[in-house]
Amino acid sequence: MTDKTQYLVRQEPYYQVQGQEVALYEAAYHARLPVMVKGPTGCGKSRFIEYMAWKLGRPLITVACNEDMTASDLVGRYLLDANGTRWLDGPLTTAARIGAICYLDEIVEARQDTTVVIHPLTDHRRTLPLDKKGELVEAHADFQLVISYNPGYQSLMKDLKQSTKQRFTAFDFDYPEATLEAQIVARETGIEQSVAAQLVKVAQAARNLKGHGLDEGVSTRLIVYAATLIGNGVAPRDACRMAMVRPITDDADIRATLDHAIDATFDANPA
Amino acid sequence: MPTGIRPVTDARQRQMAHPQVQAWWQALDCGFAPVADVFEECLDEALSSFSRAQMEAYIEAARFIGKLGRGPEPLLAFLEEWPAVAAAASGDQEPLLPQVMGAIRAMQKSPNSAAITPFLQTLAAVAKRLQSAEQIELYIDIALNLMVRTSASIHGHHTTFPSPGLPAFLEQAPRLLGLLSTAGLRNWTEFGIRNYGSHPERQVEFFSLKSADSHAVLQRERHGTLFADVERSLDLYLRALWRDSDLLVPYSTAFDELRQPVPYFDKLGMRVPDVFDDAHGPAGIVSGLNRYRAVLAHMVGHRRWSTAQIADNWSPFQRMAVEFFEDCRIETLLIREYPGLRRIFLALHPQPRQDACDAETTSCLRHRLAMLSRALLDPGHGYTDPVLLDFVRRFHALLSASESSTAEIAALALAYVAKTRRPSDQLATIHFDDTVIDYRDDNRQLWKFIEEGDEEQAFDAERKLEPGEALRGLPPRRYPEWDDASQTYRPDWVSVYEALHASGNAADIDRLLQKHAALAKHLKRLLDLLKPQDKVRIRYQEEGSDLDLDIALGSLIDFKSGATPDPRINMSHRTDGRDISVLLLLDLSESLNEKVAGAGNASGQTVLELSQEAVSLLAWAIDCLGDPFAIAGFHSNTRHEVRYQHIKGFSERWDDTVKARLAAMSAGWSTRMGAALRHAGHYLAARQADKKILLLLTDGEPADVDVAEPGHLRADARKAVEELSARGVDTFCLSLDPKADDYVRGIFGKRHLVLDRVEQLPERLPLLYMSLTR
Ligand SMILES: Nc1ncnc2c1ncn2[C@@H]1O[C@H](COP(=O)(O)OP(=O)(O)OP(=O)(O)O)[C@@H](O)[C@H]1O
Ligand SMILES: [Mg+2]
16 A cells, blocks of 8 residues: 555645635535646646645645646556456555545546546546556545646636536636735745835736737746845846746837836836 | 629710719710720719719719820829729828829920829829828829929920839828938938939939939938837827727828927817927937827827816916916826826926017016926926916915816916016017927817807718629628617618639638748647547546446456556546537728738738738638538628628638638628628528637627717627627627727627737638637
8 A cells, every 4th residue: 555644745835824725725625526727727726735735644646737648647547467367556546445535637638538538536536547457446535636737827728618517616816916916925035025016017018918919918937936036146136038928928118118117126226 | 792884885875884973974075985884883882972962073083084185094093093093091082183184284284294193193102101191292202392393394495205213202202201311301302303304314213212222322311210010009008098099190290390399189089299309308319109199198198087178268378377277287187197207297398498589578477387296297397487386386375285176277277367467468579488298288179169160060871772782693681770769669671692612713811821921831730739629538548537348347356466557547538529610701891991000911802811821821711621601702782782792601621712802802891790791690600510610700899881980889799799699699700990999898798809900810710719728
């Protein structure tokens, strides 16, 4: 039997509560309802789940999905060893057996035929058929399935099937409100609250251009990067350019506008 | 195309299809057959934007031009170009038409009547560049000035010879205005007149841009930051930093040397100068771009925080003081948002010397207020006047805890006027030096006058509404339309007529594709990367998704018997084939005929031409991918006539027949989007495919001539999108309308993209499709 303690979140992750999400998640977990967390990239979805796993004292198994992933990568496969073939559980099967929270990050990245293997786990059956092995795994009473999903993608392909969506309760995440976000950045990186607020200001300027030349705004994660650079002695304006502007655009006009926003925010010499 | 023209010897006897058009044709009293041939089409265009009164003026002017005795050319040019000119000047032909007619009369009276035709021929292109009636008038002044000063000075006696340079100048005008502001154009012209006024040949060389010094002067005049070059940056600036956006309208700075025009904003947009030079002040240089930003930031401040005050009870002095105080209040709030703004404002703000104004002889109120304004913004102002210092303190006290308000700050301003009043304030000589703060707008929005009353007469002049002749061919298909007000459908409300699109020359499309060969090559590489969706098994993999049992057993036996086993015992899956059907629906309404502004489009292409290129490339790309696709266009002329034109059917190949239809693409009429979406959607819904995508390319919001309330067709379009979604069709909208933000999300949800730079359409449309289906 797998050692479930290896999947426990040992230290309390820092998570800044934004509303009622903690209580609501607890209720969903209590009823073992599958959960979907939606929101733009880098807004704290993964952090939230990690925090909840810690709070509930449940093991957490995270799978980062990608388009080359197959059902076997989730469920398991036969391997060959000296004595013949041996079955190896995939992360989803492991989670179902040991009663972990299984977090499928960026589920839309996986192809739809991969996605459907989760269906029997998400309804009243709570089972996982291992067709190749001829076994029907009954999910552990503590098992819960969580998926994350960024609805901002333009691709019509990267959308969940209705039949998949309709199996989950959902949380809508977005970038935190400005003061909260500044608090998060300050707490994560140890930089001053006032500097963090300025970084958030610049990020918001970029977010305003979403749909006007930018596909995505600046994520909380990128703000944290900029703050980390500042913490390491990089000048704020350079840190902003490097961590928040350059990664998101190659468009010269947009770059100039955001550079100006940085100068205006950090009161640097205009030229 | 309207028909019904029967060849009749005298063009005056021609019969026009529509009685109203017939009446206008008679009013025109024109005997030129070529004019009769196109008259209906010209009118069609005019009717789509002119009110009845405007139509009358248009026809009357045309009649005059037709009788100049210069053949059909000038009349043709006028009939064809004028609606576009009026449209460029925001549909406002009233002030412009007399100007243009005046110019024509002046040319006719002088020996320059031959210039009338080129003048009219380039006027629309010029208007497109200048975009305001005022600027177009300036252009006309420049042309007339050139005419007067270069006509017949050769022998020094009475004017008998036409200006050699004028026709060349008129031909070059659109190009010149692409490079110069009207001020620059005037300087360049001035140079040509002064130096070649009496050398006919060299004058022609100069004005047709064939001489070296003509180029050199042109280059020299291109100083400063032209509005046209930074328009997009300014739009981004407003959106990114201020979450604001509006139409930006440039005004000319060069012709009013005494009273420089001042920025302002009103319902129609934000008015800014057409060019800004870098400002060199004691505090350093402020770039032209940053001067524009300062102007916009200031206006944004008013839009956010100012409320209009009733002006009637206050004296001009009091109002002036209120304006200074309020300007400083909003700038303080702006700086609070972006501290870096202070530097820019202060670098542009004058710093009046404390003792510069002699209060015995001059009215010093302006001077006092300008100092105060400086002191309110500049902590290091250095002024010592105790009253000034007291008011600076009170100002900051009001603003320390809150945003204060226009009314509160106005009270402070009145107190200031009362406190500092001097008899000499009434003197006629006013001290102006160092008191003009040129990034501030004229504050017209800060006041309301009770006296004048509400003259908000919506001049929604009746628009043209004669439904065109019924289409021959298939009977119409009727669709319901959603009535948002009553939350019900109006059954069988809209008639959609289907037809095969007319054909042109397929080689034109091949030529367009050829033109974009480099882009096509780039796209090809991306297309190859697009992962298809169905699975194919690949065996003999060391790493794979599944054990391949046959091979594995063989390996195991090898292993047990001591031989080296083959490690490639897994298999994996590759995907193959895509199951996507896509229908590309093109808005073919009138507005597509507009030329695309912007630096990247020097050739002056219309949106239609760009769309044609983009659609050709997209069709080529989808064809490479092998996805079944169809193309159709639509436009409408009231609910009785939505035309839906097939360009390519799902079963047709991407071949010359289809290309020929694409080549003939033309635009006209309005955009009844919901009906077109429903009709296109019913074709898609009938297809077998995993993904059914309706890709809509449009440059504006739903509209039609028989619907006054804009919300109605939007709501209907949204409803149509919902209906399609329920039937498994995903709709995605690519909008070319810079103002689309206001409504496009309401209709399409997140499934839309607003393309800011229309000139990039040929590149972006295929890329968009790829990213949608990746
Ligand atoms: N509420 C929050 N509390 C603490 N940290 C946060 C919070 N929100 C965001 N962060 C910070 O933002 C970073 C990115 O968050 P996270 O990795 O959870 O994003 P995500 O939404 O899962 O992104 P993706 O969709 O790209 O996986 C975290 O590492 C953390 O520093
Ligand atoms: Mg994540």
